[in-house]
Amino acid sequence: MISPNSMVTPDQLVRVVQTMAPEINVKETCYGCLAESDAKTMAAVMKKVREQYGNEVFSKVRGYPVGDPRRCRAQHGTRPGFAQLEAEWETLPLIQSALDAIDAGDTAYVAPVEKKPLPVKDLKQISEAYR
Amino acid sequence: MTIRIAQLSCGTEYSGVQYEIESAARSVGAKIVYPDVSYDQVKSALERFGFTPKSPQLQLMIARAVSLADGLYEADAVFITTCFRCAEAALVRNELRRFIQENTRLPVVTYSFTERLKASQLLTRMEALVTIVSRKELLARERQTGITAGLDSGSSTTKCVIMENNKIIGKAWTASGDVVQCATEVLEEAMKMAGIEFKQIEAMGTTGYGRFTLGTHFKAKLVQEELTVNSKGAVWLADRQRGEATIIDIGGMDNKAITVRDGVPDNFTMGGICAGASGRFLEMTARRLKVPIGELGSYAVKGNWVNAKMNSYCSVFGIQDLVTTLGAGKSFEDVAAAACHSVAEQVYEQQLQEVDVRHPIIQVGGTSLNKGLVKAIGEVLGEPPIVPPDSQYIGAVGGALLSSGVL
Amino acid sequence: MKIFIDPPNSMILFDLVERFGHEPLSSMALIQEKVDNIEVDMPPMNVTLDDVVKGLKYAGVEVPSGIRGRLAIWGPMIEAADAAIIIENPPFSFGCVGCDRSNELTKYRIKRRGIPALTVQYPSSEEEAKTMVGQIKDFLGGLKE
Numbered sequence: 001m002i003s004p005n006s007m008v009t010p011d012q013l014v015r016v017v018q019t020m021a022p023e024i025n026v027k028e029t030c031y032g033c034l035a036e037s038d039a040k041t042m043a044a045v046m047k048k049v050r051e052q053y054g055n056e057v058f059s060k061v062r063g064y065p066v067g068d069p070r071r072c073r074a075q076h077g078t079r080p081g082f083a084q085l086e087a088e089w090e091t092l093p094l095i096q097s098a099l100d101a102i103d104a105g106d107t108a109y110v111a112p113v114e115k116k117p118l119p120v121k122d123l124k125q126i127s128e129a130y131r
Numbered sequence: 132m133t134i135r136i137a138q139l140s141c142g143t144e145y146s147g148v149q150y151e152i153e154s155a156a157r158s159v160g161a162k163i164v165y166p167d168v169s170y171d172q173v174k175s176a177l178e179r180f181g182f183t184p185k186s187p188q189l190q191l192m193i194a195r196a197v198s199l200a201d202g203l204y205e206a207d208a209v210f211i212t213t214c215f216r217c218a219e220a221a222l223v224r225n226e227l228r229r230f231i232q233e234n235t236r237l238p239v240v241t242y243s244f245t246e247r248l249k250a251s252q253l254l255t256r257m258e259a260l261v262t263i264v265s266r267k268e269l270l271a272r273e274r275q276t277g278i279t280a281g282l283d284s285g286s287s288t289t290k291c292v293i294m295e296n297n298k299i300i301g302k303a304w305t306a307s308g309d310v311v312q313c314a315t316e317v318l319e320e321a322m323k324m325a326g327i328e329f330k331q332i333e334a335m336g337t338t339g340y341g342r343f344t345l346g347t348h349f350k351a352k353l354v355q356e357e358l359t360v361n362s363k364g365a366v367w368l369a370d371r372q373r374g375e376a377t378i379i380d381i382g383g384m385d386n387k388a389i390t391v392r393d394g395v396p397d398n399f400t401m402g403g404i405c406a407g408a409s410g411r412f413l414e415m416t417a418r419r420l421k422v423p424i425g426e427l428g429s430y431a432v433k434g435n436w437v438n439a440k441m442n443s444y445c446s447v448f449g450i451q452d453l454v455t456t457l458g459a460g461k462s463f464e465d466v467a468a469a470a471c472h473s474v475a476e477q478v479y480e481q482q483l484q485e486v487d488v489r490h491p492i493i494q495v496g497g498t499s500l501n502k503g504l505v506k507a508i509g510e511v512l513g514e515p516p517i518v519p520p521d522s523q524y525i526g527a528v529g530g531a532l533l534s535s536g537v538l
Numbered sequence: 539m540k541i542f543i544d545p546p547n548s549m550i551l552f553d554l555v556e557r558f559g560h561e562p563l564s565s566m567a568l569i570q571e572k573v574d575n576i577e578v579d580m581p582p583m584n585v586t587l588d589d590v591v592k593g594l595k596y597a598g599v600e601v602p603s604g605i606r607g608r609l610a611i612w613g614p615m616i617e618a619a620d621a622a623i624i625i626e627n628p629p630f631s632f633g634c635v636g637c638d639r640s641n642e643l644t645k646y647r648i649k650r651r652g653i654p655a656l657t658v659q660y661p662s663s664e665e666e667a668k669t670m671v672g673q674i675k676d677f678l679g680g681l682k683e
Contacts, residue, residue, distance in 0.1 A: 001549060050557065060552040063569035083191060087170045087629060088549050091660075094667035095550055099557075101668055102675060109672035112659055141636060142604025145611075147587045188636025214602035219638075246590035246603040 001032040001085070003092035006056035016052065020045045027066045031089055032057065034066045055099035058092060134161040134261050137206035137237075139195050139227060141188040142214035148248045152212070155250065155257045160265075166195040166204035182226060189213075189223045196227045200234035208238045208260040215243040225485060232398060232487075238263040239398055241485060251340070252385070252401060259358040263395060270359060270395045272536040273372045277333045279538075280321070281364075281530025282314050282349070283357070284341025287383025287410060288497055291317035292527035293325040293332070294535070301325030302524055304497075310341035311348050318349075334538050336360065336530030340384075353534040357526055358389060358399050364529030365495045366394040368519035375489040379508065379516065380496040380525070381478060383410045388482045390489050400485040409474070410498040415450055416470040420463055424501075427467050431503020434464030436472035449473060468503055475507035483512075492516040497523040539681050542619035542653075544644055545628055545635040546612055554671065555623065558678045563615045565634050585610060597643065608640040613647065621681055622648045622655040623674060629660060654681065 002008050014028045017035050024045065025036040035045060049057055101107075136156055143149040156163045168176070168191065176194035177183050184190060192211075198204045209231050213220035224241055231239050240256045263270065275294045283290040285307060291314070293301035303320035305313050322329065336353035337345040338360040346354030365378045372394050380387040386409060389399040417424040439461040441452040449470075456466055494516035498504050500523055509515035521528065539560050543551040546565040555562035585607040593606025596613045611634075616622070624645060628635075635641055648655050656677040661667035 046556070058549055058553040059556075060547075060549040061564055061566045061570065063566040083168065083170045083173060084545075084547065084635070085549060090170070091550065091667075094661050094664055095554070095671060097664050098661075098667040098671035102671065107672060107675070109669040110665060112669055112673075142602060142607075145585055145590075145605075145607035145634065145637070145640075146603035147585045147590050147607060148603075185638040186636060187638070191636065214604040216600060217602040217604070217639075220602070244603070246587050246607070 001058050001089055001092065003056050003058065003096045004089065005093040005096055006053075008053060008056055013053075013057065017045065017049065020048050025066055031085070034062065036066045055096045055103070058095070132265070134208060134264050135164045135206045136161045136208045136210050136257070136260055137166050137195070137199055137204070138163045138210050138212070139166075139192045140210075140212045141186065141192055141220050141223075142217070143212060143244070146214060146244060146246045146248075148244050148246065151248050151250055151253060152210075155253045156210075158254065159258045159261045161208075161257060161261050163210070164206060166198040166206065168194040168198050172198065180226075180230065182223070184219050184223055186219055189220060192223060192227060196230055199231065199237065206237065207264045208240075209235075210240055210242070210257070210260065212242040212244060215245045228398070228485070229487070238396070241400065255356045255358065255401065258356040259396065259399065262355060262359045263397075266359075267395070269533060269536045270363065271393075272363075272533060273367070273394070275367075275532045275535045277535055277538055278327060278331050279531045279535045280318065280332045280335045281360075281524075281527035281532070281534065282318065282335065282337045282339075282345050282351070283360075283524070283526030283530060284310055284314055284337065284339040284345055285357075285383060285497075285526065286340055286385075287414075288523070289313040289317055289339075289341070290524050290527040291321040292521075292524050292531050293321045293327065294528070294531040295325070299521060299524075299528065301327070302521065302527070304523065307341075310344050314341070314345050314349075334534040336532075336534030338526045338530050351534070352537045353530065355530070355533065358387060358396055358401070360529035360533060361387065361495065361525045362389050362391050362396045362529070363394055363532055364525035364527070365389075365493050365519070365522075366391060367532055368495070368521055368525060368528055369491075369493045369517050370519075371491065371493065371517075377486065377489050377492045379478065379483075379492060379494045381410050381474065381494075381498040381504065382496055383414075385409065386478055386482055388478070388486050390486050398486050400482045410496070412449055412474055413470060413498065413501060413504065416453060416467065419450060419453055419457075420467065422463070422467075428471070428501035428503040428505075430464050430467035431471045431501070432468070432506055434462060434466070434468030434503075436465065436468040436507070438462075438465040439469040441466075441469040441473045468507070471501065471503035471507040472510070474504060475511045478508070479511045488512065490514065494518050495522045495525040499523065539620040540618055541678070542612075542616050542622040542648065544622060544624040544648065545641070546615070546644075547634050548625065548628070551623055551625065551674075554674050555678065558675055560678055560681070563619055565611055565615070568611055568615070596647070602639075604637055605640045605643065608634060608637060609643060609647075612640075612644050616644070616647050616651055619651070619653060621653050621677075622651075623677065624648065624655060624657045625660050626657050627660050 010028045014033045018026050021041045027034045173194040176197035180193045213224045275297045278295045281292045289307050290304040301321035301324040303317040335351040337351045338357045366372045378389040389396045417427045439456045499518045541555045552562045589610040590607045593610035596609035658670045
């Protein structure tokens with residue numbers, strides 16, 4: 001899946017991935033591409049994709065084969081997982097910039113702070129101020 | 132034409148039942164489709180619908196329903212299904228059913244499943260959805276013509292009706308056993324009563340669990356599930372072919388509650404989870420009381436259910452209740468009334484909650500001959516139901532009526 | 539090391555774990571095996587009746603079938619994992635993570651297992667994304683065989 005911030009197009013990605021291994025089946029999608037091969041080849045391909053596209057292209061394993069009618073959008077309409085992938089895709093620019101920062105040596109981050117509810121005593125005071 | 136059934140569901144793929152759903156749809160010439168929605172549509176749909184379940188898959192269901200209601204996605208029918216025993220899903224399932232009915236003219240059917248899904252029940256629902264969509268004109272038929280026969284092969288009884296020019300001229304029933312043998316028996320008896328021979332029958336319609344077997348055996352012109360057939364039979368018998376009505380059919384194996392508009396079902400529920408809410412329970416009660424099933428109702432109308440409380444959700448425990456009550460010295464009449472009341476209450480609690488009860492209520496099926504049960508249904512619903520003459524023959528009448536449309 | 543990711547179908551988590559040199563355990567890979575191995579025209583999707591029955595190990599029969607079916611897939615994955623990363627508040631969780639009850643039970647099973655687990659917040663800004671990615675990198679880097 002290509003990050004929405006990237007200038008890479010699915011069409012370009014498909015052509016490049018296609019050349020990365022002899023035994024690979026690649027299909028263009030709206031968001032990037034589906035690639036199919038044995039696990040070893042795919043691991044090598046993913047390594048090459050990351051080398052070439054850095055933090056612009058993301059990947060995950062897919063349950064169903066490429067073009068499987070059981071999962072194909074054209075056959076039934078979208079499956080539930082599609083909405084999820086779409087939502088994750090929208091977040092990719094944030095992940096991309098975080099990874100870019102780490103690559104640039106900026107590994108510092110703000111530790112998350114847990115928000116605590118306002119003590120009842122304080123809330124009481126505020127409420128009473130409005131009397 | 133392939134009928135597109137939009138599936139709004141939660142849990143089907145992880146209960147291992149999606150395959151069954153799709154094959155049931157395929158076997159009746161339909162295809163399961165999922166209304167397309169984007170992630171953003173989910174958010175706006177939840178706002179519009181006004182209910183946000185915790186489970187995202189239920190949120191997606193809502194978005195898909197909104198997409199259908201807004202006409203953004205085309206489908207011919209809607210199938211709403213969720214895991215049995217999930218409270219959150221039950222809330223969404225019922226509210227979505229209502230929402231679809233308020234906002235579209237699409238037929239809807241709901242179903243809650245376990246991993247051991249009942250294929251035949253599912254098939255009946257799918258078939259009914261498809262019939263409603265594809266046989267609109269046939270279902271609009273209000274008069275029977277020529278000489279036709281209807282065979283209803285139910286789980287408890289097998290019934291036959293012969294009609295000529297919109298009148299019943301022959302009828303017969305028997306307890307179900309061998310499907311073909313029982314049907315042959317009732318057909319012959321009905322023909323004898325009508326004074327006709329087999330070759331004079333111009334068309335035949337079969338329905339009920341044995342419909343396919345009988346359809347092949349008798350070369351029937353119409354083989355159709357009992358939901359649409361019974362609806363037609365019920366409104367014909369009750370002379371309520373126009374307008375709205377609710378048909379209640381408490382059967383031996385499953386109960387049906389069907390809402391109809393001009394004789395065509397637009398929503399229905401079929402129960403079948405518990406025998407305690409079926410005609411079978413009344414049979415068991417009669418046997419235990421040692422009274423003929425036909426007389427149970429007469430006992431019941433004389434009794435008062437309040438005196439002998441029975442409210443088990445299961446026929447086994449129900450009979451235990453009955454034994455205890457009899458042991459405590461309660462009268463047969465009170466016990467019979469309590470058994471009828473228990474069935475009526477369960478039909479109300481388990482099934483009628485899933486349809487919007489419309490008036491009048493037409494009670495049909497063999498159990499409608501039980502006056503005690505009819506009285507109990509009236510008490511539970513606050514309105515006495517209409518029981519048309521020959522109310523046990525609805526399926527057979529529907530079969531005869533509709534098959535005259537395919538002469 | 540084998541890392542259980544929650545949501546188990548998250549692309550972002552899957553990618554980050556792999557990117558940082560570990561093996562993400564995903565529901566997709568398991569489903570792939572099922573889909574490929576059943577030699578019929580249309581195999582049951584995702585889980586079979588047998589799986590749902592196996593799910594009884596994780597939840598009783600009074601629990602809806604969809605929960606047991608999901609746990610039949612995730613339960614063994616959690617048992618096989620060396621560590622886990624959980625996104626606490628994903629704005630998305632459709633498909634196999636569509637059932638909130640199953641998701642809660644999954645988190646509980648991770649806790650019960652007692653393996654190192656990192657919980658991160660789903661980011662809504664660049665700052666938060668840096669926190670999430672940084673936490674994941676540190677967590678994975680700190681795991682010892």
